[in-house]
Amino acid sequence: MSKSTVSRVLDGRRNSGSPHAQRVRQAASELGYQRNIFASGMRRGETNTIGLIVPRLTDTTMAVLYEEISKACQAEHKLAIVATSENSIQAVEQAVDTLLERRVDGLILTTDQAEDPTVAKLRKLGVPHVCALRTEGLSDAALGDDVQGAYLATSHLLELGHRRIALINGPGFASSARGRRAGYCQAHEEAGIEVDASLMRETDFTTASAEHQMGNLLEGQASFSACFAATDNLAVGAISALRGAGRSVPQDVSVVGYNDIPLARYLSAPLSTVRIPFDEIARNCLELLREQVAGAGDTHTRVSEPELVVRDTTQRYR
Template identity: 40%
Template structure:
């Protein structure tokens, strides 16, 4: 009888660990250790032989079953304000890649920078027995990091910092200083700041570094020229418009986030001012869009990809019993067309 070509293919049984061990001529426990991410007590030649045979035979390690045996979910939770924020999206992309390379999955949750949302999202993550948490939305007064510490759940803050907690971030105070030094060198003396959320270290430290540098140079920035805001393009437009309504508008603006700078561009346009000619403008983070705007944006670069991968490294170190230290990555000034000397 001929085979029916329309019949579904016969199901093949999955290759088991015992099959791999038999072909490698080793005990099943030896094969298991050789295929683990941290093999111990197995020679290098055996590890190579077992792994090569596993690949040839099509064996796939059951990470879920391994998790049940070890008490590990192989999941890392990531808390972010909004994944629509290009900065957090860039960091999360590198977090996910680094976690995947280490054999972990990620679970991401938007907290909307709201304590109650954060509480609900964190509780949901903990119910899934995640192995650790990367916190990208920390604020002064937040309790999430303290709660994780009390529960014994490994965690690390990324991008933002809190005193006494492990973090991976950019030296934002220095970044603010670099922005101020650049404007001072160009001859600007009356400047404005769109300062973001001052409960977040990113807004606070960038603003502080900028204002202290101007003050040390003999040109303190008045409070009226510092406008607090959310980290969004509409907030940047509102803050930029407020600065342009001052009796003596600033000749330059430092926005502590590129999206704020983007909003400020719209406000300057609406006020009849040309960016980079009438008013200088500096952003922060150097997102990809900064170089492609009609007037390319001067910005302070943060290495977002490295920030994300280092935060995963910090968690993995904790998983293996290590005690990693906080990391401050160096910022870099990237000069483009939006900064020039004050208009005469």
């Protein structure tokens, strides 16, 4: 039986129930064969499409990243296709399989759950892929410097005289949240101030969860004069809870966000935040994918530098 016939049987293009086809499928099962969809697509030629998988597009950070990746793709006459996962491992795997069936030339992922087998599978199959904003530490990645960004945000609040600073963070499985917690702690350590773990809260990166966690802090009568929120969306949720409890920003509580999404400067009190160069991160993603396709063997991480942007939600402690 020819290679082409075997290929047609295994990739579903030939659904024959003939004895020959059944023997092919049985042999493949016994050998533990897994079809390399990407390699199959490469044999048919590039499609000039890049797949992006994000938790949700209601997360403005992910929406901004998608827009910048789309722009970077357009500059190279490519098309970016986005899929959402809602932080579900099963949904990520399904999205990857669907995008590969559409023969994308590479994948960009913003998920890095420790138990997620998807990225390991992509490495095994040799599928060009890059982790963006978050990383599992083994694949190529285009990131912002989360430790430095959080350090800048927290140091800004410390320099204003605040000593009790709440942290509204993302989930512990996200490398970005871990990095921002590390930067928050580093700034405290360098200032000689002990971190109070009771002021630290984790969220699922949604505005509603930030509002809820800030509400818990307030209900517990925690004493703090400032808050570092690990994204601008989390800052919006935290500010909503503060104002709902009769606290003024920044008069009662100073707040710093992260990412500098477009909305940040247009809030009723423009948000102090940390700006991330999403355009640079997007370009780095595509460059890393090109290097993989070209056969670069080493793993690379490209880190973009953050910048503190001071606006109206922070002031000196009184």
